[in-house]
């Protein structure tokens with residue numbers, strides 16, 4: 459049933475649910491082939507023909523052109539997974555798609571959507587309970603392996619030992635929000651490194667400025683350091699050379715006054731978000747002051763946090779109390795290009811990671827993998843518990859739920875069974891992407907998980923069959939799996955219960971929440 463009501467298109471009942479199921483499956487299909495160590499990449503090309511090559515589920519879905527309110531709901535799942543756990547976005551999309559597929563089969567058997575949603579919730583709660591009893595305590599070595607696992611199957615893999623060591627180092631030395639990444643192409647991944655202090659991807663604005671300033675007094679300016687527009691644009695009538703000369707002199711005088719005002723605060727290092735007039739740049743250089751322009755707002759914010767400087771939006775009001783301090787501000791050279799390094803700041807904890815790789819595309823992809831890896835290390839360290847990867851926990855939970863289902867009874871039992879079957883999609887997809895027979899692999903996994911002590915077994919992507927994932931060092935934070943199951947369950951049960959989808963003709967008239975559940 460699909461019909462038009464006024465300006466909106468309406469999809470009701472079975473049609474609405476079909477749409478939800480179809481879209482959930484389509485989004486799972488979009489990312490399916492990227493799952494696991496042998497997953498392939500997607501190349502995304504936007505309308506402006508800019509391309510991204512990625513293996514990252516969240517990025518793929520974010521950049522894809524599926525434009526439907528239901529797709530937006532599912533996109534939120536990937537986003538939530540990324541924000542809360544830094545990893546597992548592909549898994550959560552695949553799982554959501556599979557829960558919807560399994561629900562479709564139950565709907566065909568005339569099981570009411572509410573019963574399915576309820577059964578899914580019962581199953582998820584049981585799974586969460588079972589997860590409490592599963593887990594391996596973290597150590598430094600385990601954190602390193604968690605980082606390596608997160609980078610498997612991505613461009614970062616070739617140098618994952620090197621990058622994992624950086625992840626563990628920075629994740630343990632500071633909070634995540636203190637870590638900033640500077641990306642530089644034309645280098646080797648192996649040259650990526652962690653640097654204590656802040657890196658700002660800028661350079662001095664005048665060649666006569668010093669290369670380093672010790673005992674830096676730092677001013678952060680969010681405005682142009684130049685004459686106001688109207689004064690700069692003033693035209694002079696040319697009567698004689700003297701008049702022109704006078705005008706130039708008076709303009710220089712005004713510019714110098716601006717420079718003097720800035721320096722009267724005692725600043726010897728200036729980070730400016732906007733532009734600095736060339737004459738003032740020269741003036742700063744003459745005074746031995748280091749100044750950088752067009753500094754990113756996020757860098758100014760990090761600088762403010764580390765050095766104690768306040769962001770100045772009106773140069774006339776600048777005072778010494780607005781300035782921050784650093785023991786050393788220096789320009790370093792990385793891959794033939796300068797970078798500014800700020801160290802010995804009053805608030806410690808800023809750590810920068812310099813990501814190097816041969817091309818911009820690779821640098822960007824390494825950066826994404828690195829962000830995930832640092833994130834998973836930090837949550838694994840926080841929770842103190844990890845699980846074997848390779849689909850092992852999904853298999854174990856599936857096994858537990860199949861047994862549990864027999865105690866549930868009613869129509870919900872079928873939903874719990876469907877849920878248990880849906881969990882198998884993760885190991886199944888990993889196997890398929892590795893060129894293994896998915897069914898054979900699942901049968902082998904079911905067998906080993908039914909046996910005593912088989913819970914750590916996942917897909918053996920190298921030799922086929924199953925393997926104890928801890929023996930091959932494939933580990934992931936428990937939170938990644940717990941959150942993936944929780945949010946896939948919530949999304950699927952939400953989507954199954956949708957009775958009507960109202961789509962405005964003009965997309966913009968509807969907000970994200972404007973469709974009926």
Ligand code: ADP
Nearest residue numbers: 492493494495545546547548549610847848849
């Ligand atoms: P996601 O976006 O869901 O994290 P990935 O492409 O990163 O997707 O794949 C993650 C899955 O791959 C996890 O289930 C993880 O345990 C598994 N995995 C990683 N390395 C291996 C490996 N060497 N062998 C088997 N499975 C692995």
Ligand code: MG
Nearest residue numbers: 545546547608
């Ligand atoms: Mg991953």
